[in-house]
Amino acid sequence: MVVAVDAMGGDNAPVVEVEAAVAAARRWGIAVLLVGDSARIESELKKHQIADLPIAVRHASEVVGMHDSASDAVRKKKDSSIRVAFNLVKTGEAQAVVSAGNSGATMAAGMFVLGRIKGIDRPAIATIMPNRKDNTLVLDVGGNVDCKPQHLAQFALMGEVYARHVLGKAAPRVGLLSNGEEECKGNDLTRSTHCLLKGNRSGYVGYVEGRDVFNGSVDVVVCDGFVGNVVLKLSEGLADAIGSMLKQEISTRFFAKLGYLLARPAFQAFKKKVDYAEYGGAPLLGIQGTGVICHGGSNVKALQNAIFQAQESVAKAINEALVAQLSKSLFDEKSLTAMLERQEEVSDVAVGVAGL
């Protein structure tokens, strides 16, 4: 089991990547292949004691920057660290990829090099958000901004399998993000998706609202990548704003400052519970292989946990579980049409009965 780490991805690459690889190898014995500018990586590695650790380096001459387009990563920079990392999975030299680089490019490279799982039209990026009880998986938070109903239905299926196999939830509850819980709510996209999922997917509980992301009422929240991105950045922004506004109020009051010092362990425990670094990264679901995407500004702890998470996903055979699940229920164009027709027939029968 080898994890290929894109050593050139993050804002502080390759410093943070190298340190995280060393930590993961030492703590969990995970074999890591660091991919990127070998001179720079080797020079970083010299700062650590790695004689007995399963760490190796693979050279890649190019880097996909944060402002490169996803398609450039695939078409132009063929020797980029992220492309080479996925190639290692293709050739069997590695089993998973971790990157803190351009997430669109990582998704595109993964899809291009490894291909999609049969039955999945669009891979999705899922993110694990803390809630009152444990955590909620939200997908897609990636680049799928204009989705069709079958895409969202596929996200629902992938989210359920991931929550069950990797997050260890016995019977994950899956909700479709909407503007209200009643069936009459939603937009064109969610209404058609609801018809597809209703009575068809185990775990599907119907529409959920924004507040359900944090109250623990569901384990998986499904939305398109546009809405998912708003959810992600709004949450980060609000948490930051609350923190800074509270700090401001405390800093102008002597007794409040004293009180804050006394209460600090509670604040720290809370911070640890909601620290994104504890969760590692965002799984890239739907490609024929394992990928974990980290925030560009990830610290060592986050990347280290992402390497562990990548190993876990492989060990828990998430892709095999997805393939098995997909063989049972395909959400493609054809079954969508069939299901929507069936839906209409049921409505017609209902109208008929009501009219007796």
Next chain:
Amino acid sequence: MVVAVDAMGGDNAPVVEVEAAVAAARRWGIAVLLVGDSARIESELKKHQIADLPIAVRHASEVVGMHDSASDAVRKKKDSSIRVAFNLVKTGEAQAVVSAGNSGATMAAGMFVLGRIKGIDRPAIATIMPNRKDNTLVLDVGGNVDCKPQHLAQFALMGEVYARHVLGKAAPRVGLLSNGEEECKGNDLTRSTHCLLKGNRSGYVGYVEGRDVFNGSVDVVVCDGFVGNVVLKLSEGLADAIGSMLKQEISTRFFAKLGYLLARPAFQAFKKKVDYAEYGGAPLLGIQGTGVICHGGSNVKALQNAIFQAQESVAKAINEALVAQLSKSLFDEKSLTAMLERQEEVSDVAVGVAGL
């Protein structure tokens, strides 16, 4: 100047509505017409000293419930408190409506009874959210779940006028909510809307992200009603979750509890700053009249502030300003097409120049 208050709307109607009307009449001298079941309203009024206050009652025999559909409010319950309240504005007996009832029904009744402002295809519900500096107006958070580019452009225009005339911002900055700041981001809807707004609307600053709702970088955030509803409920849910998770950590630690007691004034000052009740309600924009929509669970303070806000909107002639602004820039189907064509011509010229 008379404000018609739907006395049957909120979860605790008419108790809270009557108390808020009495408070607003006493504090600001605002004349209030309480609309609804006159027996119940009169019986509530008896609990207060109102001899010298400008408060009157208008009977309405029906109530639109939270589970009634918006169209039912218009087609079926013709003597509902919300319909009668808007009728009072139509006949000139009142100048504004405040309701804590079914928001979809309030919007529908307002649109049906008073009609839309010329140039506005869809009225919008705007909500005022606290940010690090002052506040951000977000619209639409109402029922416009499937929008066209011209609808979002109209929301942008209405938001700018409201922020300038009612919120007192000299030159409001208007952002379009997207999944990234770069022009290449967004979905089909936001990309077309961006073309419409770019270089055309004073105050338009381009795409903004979820975090910009709270950091004070813009004054107005424009989105469709589906996304706006997610923004609203996610924010409420996250703030609640943070509060309850912090409380939990504090409650298990003796010194932290003591510290919290010392820091309480800071927490209370923060709470007051972000308390929705301080902001009153959400203005209903785009109808030929003034409406303020409150949360169903609104307390007396929120409703009282909403009555004040309704009076302010009329006094500051927000609708007249909207009409004046709309006469300058119409975002209808025809101008949309023309603008998109112009956009393509510019691109063609750019391509031509680049190819020299």
